[in-house]
Amino acid sequence: MKKFPxxxxxxxxxxxxxxxxxxxxxxNVSDEVKEEARSDVALLNLKLFEDIGLDxxxxxxxxxxxxxxxxxxxxxxxxxxxxxxxxxNKYYNxxxxxxxxxxxxxxxxxxxxxxxxxxxxxxxxxxxxxxxLADWSYNEAYKSKEDFTIDLxxxxxxxxxxxxxxxxxxxxxxxEPAATTHPDExxxxxxxxxxxxxxxxxxxxxxxxxxxxxxxxxxxxxxMKNHQYELEFANRDSWNKGINHSNRNxxxxxxxxxxEYGEKKEIGLGxxxxxxxxxxxxxxxxxxxxxAVKMTDNPNLVHVxxxxxxxxxxxxxxxxxxxxxxxxxxxxxxxLQL
Amino acid sequence: xxxxxxAGIYPRNAKLIESTRLYxxxxxxxxxxxxxxxxxxxxxxxxxxxxxxxxxxDDNLRPFTxxxxxxxxxxxxxxxxxxxFYRQPIIKSKIGTSGNIxxxxxxxxxxxxxxxxKIDILDPFTFYDLSANEFYKSEEExxxxxxxxxxxxxxxxxxxxKLIQFNAPSLARVVERDRLNMVKKAIENIxxxxxxxxxxxxxGSDISNTFEEFQEFPxxxxxxDFTSTRVDRFDKIKMKKGLACGLIDAKNxxxxxxxxxxxxxxxxxxxxxxxxxxxxxxxxxxxxxxxxADRKLQIMKQIKEKSKMMxx
Numbered sequence: 001m002k003k004f005p006x007x008x009x010x011x012x013x014x015x016x017x018x019x020x021x022x023x024x025x026x027x028n029v030s031d032e033v034k035e036e037a038r039s040d041v042a043l044l045n046l047k048l049f050e051d052i053g054l055d056x057x058x059x060x061x062x063x064x065x066x067x068x069x070x071x072x073x074x075x076x077x078x079x080x081x082x083x084x085x086x087x088x089n090k091y092y093n094x095x096x097x098x099x100x101x102x103x104x105x106x107x108x109x110x111x112x113x114x115x116x117x118x119x120x121x122x123x124x125x126x127x128x129x130x131x132x133l134a135d136w137s138y139n140e141a142y143k144s145k146e147d148f149t150i151d152l153x154x155x156x157x158x159x160x161x162x163x164x165x166x167x168x169x170x171x172x173x174x175x176e177p178a179a180t181t182h183p184d185e186x187x188x189x190x191x192x193x194x195x196x197x198x199x200x201x202x203x204x205x206x207x208x209x210x211x212x213x214x215x216x217x218x219x220x221x222x223x224m225k226n227h228q229y230e231l232e233f234a235n236r237d238s239w240n241k242g243i244n245h246s247n248r249n250x251x252x253x254x255x256x257x258x259x260e261y262g263e264k265k266e267i268g269l270g271x272x273x274x275x276x277x278x279x280x281x282x283x284x285x286x287x288x289x290x291x292a293v294k295m296t297d298n299p300n301l302v303h304v305x306x307x308x309x310x311x312x313x314x315x316x317x318x319x320x321x322x323x324x325x326x327x328x329x330x331x332x333x334x335x336l337q338l
Numbered sequence: 339x340x341x342x343x344x345a346g347i348y349p350r351n352a353k354l355i356e357s358t359r360l361y362x363x364x365x366x367x368x369x370x371x372x373x374x375x376x377x378x379x380x381x382x383x384x385x386x387x388x389x390x391x392x393x394x395x396d397d398n399l400r401p402f403t404x405x406x407x408x409x410x411x412x413x414x415x416x417x418x419x420x421x422x423f424y425r426q427p428i429i430k431s432k433i434g435t436s437g438n439i440x441x442x443x444x445x446x447x448x449x450x451x452x453x454x455x456k457i458d459i460l461d462p463f464t465f466y467d468l469s470a471n472e473f474y475k476s477e478e479e480x481x482x483x484x485x486x487x488x489x490x491x492x493x494x495x496x497x498x499x500k501l502i503q504f505n506a507p508s509l510a511r512v513v514e515r516d517r518l519n520m521v522k523k524a525i526e527n528i529x530x531x532x533x534x535x536x537x538x539x540x541x542g543s544d545i546s547n548t549f550e551e552f553q554e555f556p557x558x559x560x561x562x563d564f565t566s567t568r569v570d571r572f573d574k575i576k577m578k579k580g581l582a583c584g585l586i587d588a589k590n591x592x593x594x595x596x597x598x599x600x601x602x603x604x605x606x607x608x609x610x611x612x613x614x615x616x617x618x619x620x621x622x623x624x625x626x627x628x629x630x631a632d633r634k635l636q637i638m639k640q641i642k643e644k645s646k647m648m649x650x
Binding site: 082085086087113140212275 | 348349352355358359361396397413414415416418419421423425499559574589590591592618625626627628629
């Protein structure tokens, strides 16, 4: 696999413009017009990402309601139960599994083909993983969470990935924000990931965020057949510049563990906190990257991204953050003479 | 006689979810109206203890995180194994309270005068465990500091309540005897001089190995989450306290069958032989959508009626 040191990438979602949300809610607007509007925003996002200078892009999930709900609506056996708090006044629609799950068709293929046709950069396609779908849903149909999760991996996610790869997807990010919620279920996370990609040839990342301690993924995660981890760190890091452990307290624990286990997979390093409006300076981004390179001793292993999808921030804030992320990465590259 | 109540934060309805998202100007009035409705629903479903549904709390710690001296609001942090996050309190200096946080955060003015009021508050260990301590030198010191806060808060409201429930999900995970003993002393300090009935609600974990230690805690009732703790892990005992049975799963939309719950309750009674017995939700109902929580409340009513007929 070709090495691409300090490649900058997005994680997934960008907030939809207000006009699009309004239009999508308008019952008098036809489905065709709504689809056209979604395409316009997908294209706009792609071009904005390219203008900013990201190396790896997707469409900001312009066609998806939300990473979890979008999938739930398209899998037989799952249905929406209602809204549950994520934090404060932010809610998500939670699903319930009322009968055995079934794949009903390739639900990300059309959006991927649109991106493929219009993007001039490397593409990373995000999909929601089996473990998170199971963990965030109420299980009323299976005897155990294990049965539910593995069935989702084998009968829904694997056929979906096969269809996506058939149409040309070669880098797929499996979103598993729930992966570290239950540390004693790490083996199930690994098994469901491996079942999902079994027999499929592509590059696979796993996005995990808001873990208490990513080190808890070890040693089980060593068996996971992913090529990249895309992880949130900035949320827990200090805003002080510098590349000492004390300044980079949000990164230290995982990177030490990563080094101890002699990991050779790539890290998508979360350098932007997606829950605050403050814009990280390029120098702060630079130092977060330099610290990771110092700890891994290999810039080929370090890729650069926000902690998570940026949809909780305004579009202006999101693009300002991403811009500084790219500038900060360039500064790090210069320092490392890459 | 079996008592019934629910715990913690109740889910917001669709209108409130939308209003809170938009920071609607009438939000305060909407909360008040909805709280009145939910208090009535609790009464209509024959719950014995009625509690503020806390729908205006952004998380179980927030009124304290916002108002305690010595505390700053920290990052969004996962609330146990849920896909729900809370603002972590960061202890920056010696913590202190006016003693009016609960008084101002619970809708005492909305309760029916005949209602037996229950209030929910985290135990001092859970408060400590969910916070980031950057000031106190030891766990014990910090737990005792929170115990002091809780005591002061309870003193100002104790005359208005009939049951104080200490929700203790972090404590339920503790297995070390010396730590349990340390928390027991802290809770002793809290309840000393407060002659209101108390319940230590140990939800979210299997406590079969530590149950004997918890029996020694100075509360009138022990709450066990029977969706996490299996009854068959206990030998037959004579419990020295009341037992609150978290038999209504607050984390799954699957509806309980009243006959199954009654069967399980009989089994529990037989094993624990408690001084009194109650049926409660296993956690806050806020982990299921409002319509499902409403249905579970109705199921609790059915269980109450059936168990009464069966003279359980």
